Amino acid sequence: MLTVYGVTRSRASRIIWLCHELDLPFKQVPVIQAYRLEDADAPGAPLNTRSESFLKLSPAGAIPVIQDGDLVLSESLACTLHLARRHGQPLGPADLVEDALMLQWSFYAATMIEPDALVILFNHRNGQAQPGAAQATVAHAAERLVRPLRVIEDHLARHGHMVGGRFTVADLNLAEVLRYAQGHGELMEPFPAVQAWLSDCQDRPAFRKMWQERLAEPE
Structure with a gap:
């Protein structure tokens, strides 16, 4: 199943909108932007863009990121273009x-x-x-x-x-x-x-x- 890393109050909204258009099942992991937290590095801080586990997926420390099978992809517009191309028309290219x-x-x-x-x-x-x-x-x-x-x-x-x-x-x-x-x-x-x-x-x-x-x- 497709996994989307990022809260919806981020550029992940683009990917989530597209998934709903395609009726594409996905799992959302709500990674929050570190700047929105008082102390992103504090013990018990929610999963965020400075969390060690997330940085393994996104060395740039930015959301969103998707995992589609073996593909790990960042940059929201690259993600939407990839998914639209993979799943075809009407949202993807005909040629x-x-x-x-x-x-x-x-x-x-x-x-x-x-x-x-x-x-x-x-x-x-x-x-x-x-x-x-x-x-x-x-x-x-x-x-x-x-x-x-x-x-x-x-x-x-x-x-x-x-x-x-x-x-x-x-x-x-x-x-x-x-x-x-x-x-x-x-x-x-x-x-x-x-x-x-x-x-x-x-x-x-x-x-x-x-x-x-x-x-x-x-x-």
Whole structure:
């Protein structure tokens, strides 16, 4: 059985959402981020990203990690792409062209969107910018996101989905990255196709199931 290492309040959410989409059984080992603990090295501390047993799986000390048979794989987008490819359509690629496009859009999400989207997430709690320097930090991050969001807006307005005219792992990966910035209403407002697509992605039963599991975890 597939094993997913990581709490759902992490990038493991991407893998768990995909597993629910695929009806793929998995075991979840709730490894928590060390920075969330007062003393990650204390005796009796919960399993975390600095725990010796976890570092044997992930020398980088980062979640998520999956174990799929003999394969141990880190990096959340690599994990989702692997599982989608292994389990096939409709979420995985139908051919090499679709495979390449799924890689393209996943890398685009990771390189062009995620860094600034995370800045917004951490400095724009509950849709409101934090006081002081955080306001300028959020404004600059939002400004940098306008160009990649225009690219995605144009693509979705013409195609409806990222690859193949259907919901795939490319949509899932991009939606999970864009989720970090979606609370910034002023940023998202000029992009109606992105907003509608993101709403459709998050209305999927598999996403809702993952999200309920995420909310059930301690903050």
